[in-house]
Amino acid sequence: GGSASSSTIKQVKLDKESELRIEVGNDTPLRLRLLNGNAEIFGTELPPEIWLTFPPRLKFAVFSWYGATIEMDGATETDYVADETPMISYVNVHAVLEGRRSRAKASSDDSESSQGPRVIVVGPTDSGKSTLSRMLLSWAAKQGWKPTFVDLDIGQGSITIPGCIAATPIEMPIDPVEGIPLEIPLVYFFGHTTPSNNVELYKVLVKELAGMLDRQFAGNAESRASGMVINTMGWIEGVGYDLLLHAIRTFKANVVLVLGQEKLWSMLKREVSKSEPIVDVVKLQKSGGVVNRNAKYRQRARSYRIREYFYGLANDLSPHSNIANFSDLFIYRVGGGPQAPRSALPIGAEPAADPTRVVAMNINRDLLHLVLAVSFAKDPDEIISSNVAGFIYVTDVDIQRKKITYLAPSAGELPSKFLIMGSLTWLET
Numbered sequence: 001g002g003s004a005s006s007s008t009i010k011q012v013k014l015d016k017e018s019e020l021r022i023e024v025g026n027d028t029p030l031r032l033r034l035l036n037g038n039a040e041i042f043g044t045e046l047p048p049e050i051w052l053t054f055p056p057r058l059k060f061a062v063f064s065w066y067g068a069t070i071e072m073d074g075a076t077e078t079d080y081v082a083d084e085t086p087m088i089s090y091v092n093v094h095a096v097l098e099g100r101r102s103r104a105k106a107s108s109d110d111s112e113s114s115q116g117p118r119v120i121v122v123g124p125t126d127s128g129k130s131t132l133s134r135m136l137l138s139w140a141a142k143q144g145w146k147p148t149f150v151d152l153d154i155g156q157g158s159i160t161i162p163g164c165i166a167a168t169p170i171e172m173p174i175d176p177v178e179g180i181p182l183e184i185p186l187v188y189f190f191g192h193t194t195p196s197n198n199v200e201l202y203k204v205l206v207k208e209l210a211g212m213l214d215r216q217f218a219g220n221a222e223s224r225a226s227g228m229v230i231n232t233m234g235w236i237e238g239v240g241y242d243l244l245l246h247a248i249r250t251f252k253a254n255v256v257l258v259l260g261q262e263k264l265w266s267m268l269k270r271e272v273s274k275s276e277p278i279v280d281v282v283k284l285q286k287s288g289g290v291v292n293r294n295a296k297y298r299q300r301a302r303s304y305r306i307r308e309y310f311y312g313l314a315n316d317l318s319p320h321s322n323i324a325n326f327s328d329l330f331i332y333r334v335g336g337g338p339q340a341p342r343s344a345l346p347i348g349a350e351p352a353a354d355p356t357r358v359v360a361m362n363i364n365r366d367l368l369h370l371v372l373a374v375s376f377a378k379d380p381d382e383i384i385s386s387n388v389a390g391f392i393y394v395t396d397v398d399i400q401r402k403k404i405t406y407l408a409p410s411a412g413e414l415p416s417k418f419l420i421m422g423s424l425t426w427l428e429t
């Protein structure tokens with residue numbers, strides 16, 4: 001109904017255990033609804049008959065366990081039905097995790113046994129890691145658990161803007177259009193979209209996040225029993241591989257799901273076989289529906305994510321442009337700052353950049369178009385160990401008048417004067 005012209009409406013019948021794979025067109029949204037039967041999008045059931053609107057460029061699948069009829073209205077880049085999917089193997093993993101959650105809940109003592117599964121999803125880029133994480137979380141939430149989603153992917157994360165690692169409890173199946181609610185995430189700002197900018201800092205932040213979650217879990221039996229699902233980056237070679245091992249150990253993961261790569265599975269299996277307590281390393285097939293995204297697409301997706309933070313998915317937020325005096329803000333950068341000159345060092349010593357040194361920055365035109373994080377730190381010493389309240393975007397630096405103009409989610413004072421900069425930029429379009 002509505003304003004849509006009926007000529008663009010089409011019905012698709014899904015047999016049991018098949019899925020409709022869709023890439024929404026570049027310019028116009030797509031409307032879709034479930035006419036009859038049951039169907040889900042990445043683990044979240046579709047309500048019957050209600051039209052849902054999907055934004056341009058979104059790539060997703062509508063899967064049916066028992067058969068369904070779907071109605072679509074609008075242009076797509078592609079849409080086709082596939083009857084070969086790895087969904088049975090994915091839901092089997094879910095069933096095993098459910099068993100562990102129930103056992104954790106039933107165990108009365110406060111020791112290891114009351115800890116539910118800590119699942120980490122690993123694999124190359126475009127193997128479907130984020131998608132599998134999402135399904136496992138939504139299926140668990142549907143059964144009434146409150147699993148914690150941890151996203152370590154600073155390039156294409158799904159909790160907050162790029163350049164961050166973050167965690168959030170998932171209390172309801174994830175909305176197929178809106179994604180993860182942004183209300184209560186725990187966010188640490190790395191400031192770059194690839195860890196190679198500062199590997200040491202990345203590790204330190206992963207450790208901070210894991211420590212914080214451990215403390216939160218200690219007082220929350222429900223979260224502890226529900227466990228976590230940890231999404232990782234697609235960088236699996238060399239330092240990327242070391243970072244995976246670091247994440248597995250730091251989060252004390254007890255289930256490692258390896259998507260789409262035999263070699264990675266066998267390497268990780270050998271590596272953690274000596275671990276105590278036991279870590280299960282499970283190999284899973286990659287879905288044929290996962291869409292490859294090139295560097296340009298990824299860059300654009302990052303830019304849309306930042307836009308979404310300030311303006312909302314449907315332009316439904318109104319950020320405020322604020323002006324501050326240089327003297328009101330304190331901007332820091334971690335690592336990579338100016339090093340001690342050779343002349344200031346003892347003879348024979350090499351100037352070494354301390355990757356976790358917090359360096360105070362002067363305000364100048366270099367800040368233009370940077371996205372800065374607003375730290376919860378009360379003191380510069382706490383910058384690395386503190387999570388962040390949110391982000392601002394620098395739109396003008398007036399050297400003469402010593403004023404800085406920035407976009408923030410709302411008007412009024414920033415929650416803190418301590419800002420962190422990295423290399424994360426954005427060009428408002």
Ligand code: ATP
Nearest residue numbers: 059060061125126127128129130131234289290291
């Ligand atoms: P990366 O590590 O590079 O961030 P990833 O391994 O996490 O990628 P996903 O983000 O899960 O991969 O998937 C890549 C894209 O493919 C996403 O846009 C996702 O929505 C889409 N996709 C995943 N599975 C399907 C499917 N079965 N049908 C259609 N699209 C899918």
